[in-house]
Amino acid sequence: MTRVATLDLCALADAIATGTISSVAATQAALDRLDGIGRKLNAVVRLNPAHALAAAEAADRKRASGAALPPLHGVPLAHKDLFYRAGEVSAGGSKIRADFVPDVTATVLERLDASGALDLGRLHLAEFALSPTGYNAHYGHALNPWSPAHVPGGSSSGSGVAVSARLVTASLGSDTGGSLRHPGAMCGLIGLKPTWGLVPTEGVMPLSASLDCVGPLTRTAQDAALMLSIIVGRDYRSALTGDIRGLTLAVPGGYYRELLDPLVAARLQQAITTLRDLGVTIRETATPDMALINALMQVLMSVEAATIHRRWLIERPSDYADQVRARIEPGLLYPATRYVEALSLRASLTQAWLDAGIGAADVALLPAISVPVPTIAETTEGDPADIAQAIARVTHCTRGINYLGLPSASIPCGFDEAGLPVAFQLVGRPYAEATILRVADAYQAATSWHLRAPPGAELN
C-alpha cells in the first residue's frame, strides 16, 4: 500500500497500463488511505468504495482483454466537493446545500471518465469555496499534512491535503481568487489555474462566473500537464522538453514585493538563481496599479456571488459563517454601473498588466504567498481586523490574477523555519499554460522540493 502511495500520477498510470499494479490494488490502497489518513486530516467528505472497486475490477478486465487503453485507465482520483455528478450529493462545503443533489455531471468529470480515471469520492473545501485559508466553520479545517496547526490553504483544501499526503495522485479544484494556488503553495504542490474560459465550468458549483477557473492539483508539472491535456482536450505534455534555454523570465517588483517576508524572498531568489542556471534570462519589470485591479476583482466576485446567494442571504443568514457572509454581502451594495465598469475595464487593464509586468519576457515569476503559511489560530482567533489582515496577506499576489484571467501556477521552492512549504507563482499570457508547465517541469527536474513527503502522509 505504501509503495503505491509513493507513485505520482504519470508513474501510477504507467504501472496500471503495464500491469505492474492492478487498478484494484491501486484503488484499494487509495480508499484505505483516504478513509484512514484522509479522515484524520479532515480532507474527505464522502467515499463510494463499492462503486470504485467495481469500476477498478472492470478496468483490470479490460486491460487483460488487450483492448487499447485511455491515458488514465483505472487510475483512482478524488475531487473537491463542488464537482457535480448526477444523482449524488454535492454540498459545496456548506450547510445550506448539505442535501443538494444535482441532475447533471460536470463536463470535466465526463472528460476524466472518458480518460479511464476512477472517481472515488469528494474532498473537503471552504464553505461555498470562499476562503483562501480553507476555513470552514461548519465542518472544521482540513489539516495541513506538513503541520496540523497550520492552514492547508483554500478553498480547495481537501484536494491539496489529499494530493500532498499521497492519498490520491491528482485532484480537481477550482480557483476564483487563488483557490488552487493557495493549497498548492501551502501543501507543496503544483496548483494550476488555467486561462479563464479554457476549462469548462458546466456542472461546477459557481461562485463568480467571470472569475471561476477549474484546474488540477498535482505533485509534478508532468502530472499537471497530463490532467490539463485531458480536461481541455489539447496536448500539453509534448511542450515539456526539459530545455528552457533562451526563455526570458520577468520578475515584477513594486506591489509584489510590498508584503514579502524576508525568508520567502530568499527562497524566491534561490529559485530565480536555479532558473538562471538553466539558461533563462531574468528581467525585472513593474506592474500597473494593483489597488484598482483588486477593487474590480472584489466587485465582480461579490456581485456575482451575491446574485447567486441572494435568497439564502435573506432566508438563512445564520447558516453562513460570519467570515463567509461578510465576503458576499458587499455585492448587494455596488451599483450595477460599477459592475459593468468592472467588466468593461478588464481587457485594457489585462493588456496594461502584461505590457508592464511581462513585457517582452515569456512568463512572470511572483510570490505565490508573500508570507509564511499562517496558523489556524492566526486566521480564526482574536481581533477581527487582525484576522482580516492575515487573510488579505494570503491573497495579496493571487486574487488580482483572476480579474486578469491569466494562467498561473504555484510551484514549491523550499520550506520555511516551521517546516511549511514556500512557493513561487508563474503567470503567463492568455493560453500560455504550456510555457508555464515547461518552466515548472525544468525547475522540478533540477530540484527535489516536490519529492519530499509530509509527515502527515505517514509513509515511514
Add this chain to the structure above:
Amino acid sequence: MSDDRQSHMMSDLNGTPDTERPPELKALVRNNNRLIAGAPLPFDSTPYAFVQWLSAADRRS
C-alpha cells in the same frame, strides 16, 4: 446620492435583513466605488470586450 442612502435603498430592494454591517464592509464598498468611478474608461468598451480580447489571444496562441 450618499452611500448610506444608497445602501438603504439597496437593502430595501433586496429585502435583506436590516442587520448592522461592520464599518470595514461599508468602507470597502465606498472605497471600491470611488476607485472605479475615477478609473479611465475606454470610450468604446463593453462588458464583452474581455471575451473578444481573449478570443483574439487564443487565435494568436
